[in-house]
Amino acid sequence: MTPQEKLAELGLTLPEVVAPLASYVPAIRSGDHVYTSGQLPMVDGKLVATGxxxxxxxxxxxxxxxxxCALNALAAAASVAGGLSNIVRIVKVVGFVASDPAFSGQPQVINGASELLTEVMGEAGKHARSAVGVAVLPLDAPVEVEMIVEVR
Incomplete structure (x- = not known):
């Protein structure tokens, strides 16, 4: 099954690429890799949760x-890769979790992104990863995800 077919099976579509909040681009290609900027949990141009x-x-x-966030990152990567079908593999995911000082479950939170990527991309969605707790994220978002993907 192709990644597009997997998305459809999950009842998902790639969203429009989220417009940058400052002076950067959502994703950039360098050789056979695409690097995404941090993607927030935005739906239809709006942040869906804060705190x-x-x-x-x-x-x-x-x-x-x-x-x-992972779906938004896939959309950003696909936008500069010439489409989702040109993504060969997810190489690295970095997830940031705006955390209460007593919260230590960052890996379980970022599992949401990792699991989506594996559901959509299959074996090519398995990746190296970091899950980091931070004091605050842009717009008071709870989570932010960035990726490095290999492309054809």
């Missing part, structure tokens, strides 16, 4: 938000 994970946002909510 710290472990305080205003539950770990399960944040996990779903990480899925949204």
């Amino acid at each position: 710290k994970v472990g305080a205003e946002v539950s770990a399960e909510e944040a996990r779903e938000l990480a899925r949204t």
Whole structure:
């Protein structure tokens, strides 16, 4: 099954690429790799949640938000790769979780992004990863995800 077919099976479509919030581009290609900027959980141009994970946002909510971030990152990568079918593999994912000081479940939150990528890309979606807790993210977003992908 192609990644496009997998997305459809999951009831998902690649969203429009989220417009940058500052002076950068959503993704850039260098050779056979695409590097995405950090993607927030934006849907239809709006941030869908704010706050710290472990305080205003539950770990399960944040996990779903990480899925949204990963979908936005796939859209950004596909936009400069010539389409989703030109993505060969997800190489690296970095997830940032705006965390309450007592929260230590960052890996489980970012699993939402990792699992979506594997669901869509199959074996090519398995990747190296970092999950980092931070004090605050842009717009008070709970989660942010960036990726490096290999392309044809």
